[in-house]
Amino acid sequence: MAIVNRPWTEKEIEIVRDMWGTAASAAEIGKLLGRTKNSVIGRAHRMGLANAAKPQHAPITKPPRPAKARKPKERELSVPEIIPPPIDHIEIPEGVSFADLRANGCRWVIGNPEDLTCCGAPASHAGSAWCSHHRALVYVRPRKRDRSKLSKYYR
Template sequence: MDWTSEAIDQLRAFWDEGHSTAEIGRRMGISKNAVVGKAHRLNLPARPSPIRREAEPSLRMPAQPRQAPPTLPAPTHAPAPPQRRLEERPPAAPPRPAPVAPPAPLAMVRPFPRAASRTCCWPIGEPGTSGFRFCSGDATPGKPYCAEHAALAYVKVRDRREDAA
């Protein structure tokens, strides 16, 4: 955009009225980012963030004066370590938990048809439901799908030169 002196004056006027950058952009027919960039370059006063709004003054808790944490008096002498009698034994280690058996493998609802089956592998229905199945029609040679589903799966790539015209 070419910033004419009229456009800059209009931006300053909207800015002084307190309009948002998006609203200024709509009124001037430019993007919000163009408004933000030009306002930054013109050193216009910063806007309050719409994200970091201050709470209502009546809802705000009154500030409590901070107090220093109480300090304990320094000990005059270090306490002696506890004396251990010779007949005492150290405590025994806690027992180890029993090993957990690995979970059983999950059974598949239906196996995926193999390529050797020469049947269509197109999924029909929602996997995991009782109505889920595969098409199982005769597969097209060299493809995993029947002719109908191969037409859906394989779309011919358009020549980019056709789009250039």
């Protein structure tokens, strides 16, 4: 077992100097002297031996992998196209109070929000809260992005 904080003797320093250039590892030298691997490395460094020619393993070189050509992926959003009917053909009712609103009635608030008067026209789709006219106002179709300006980032 290694002893901590023990001063180095001249004999130990001589052994480190002699064995450092051989094929012995710092751990083997430390085991022989009853010291840790790191204390032997530290002593060798302070003695100027740390950069001495130690047996090194040849670096493992792998052949370079061919680079894959990447193309930016264009995302296609599957948003159903909603074409609002012309406003001339829509009959918008005067309004229905929220309390009198049916389950499939349009919930678009008309006029003062404090009165809670809703459109009340039949909803355009099952599960929708608005008629086709107000649905066209609520849902805006996303515009296509021009990626040519970002081409330097997508190669």
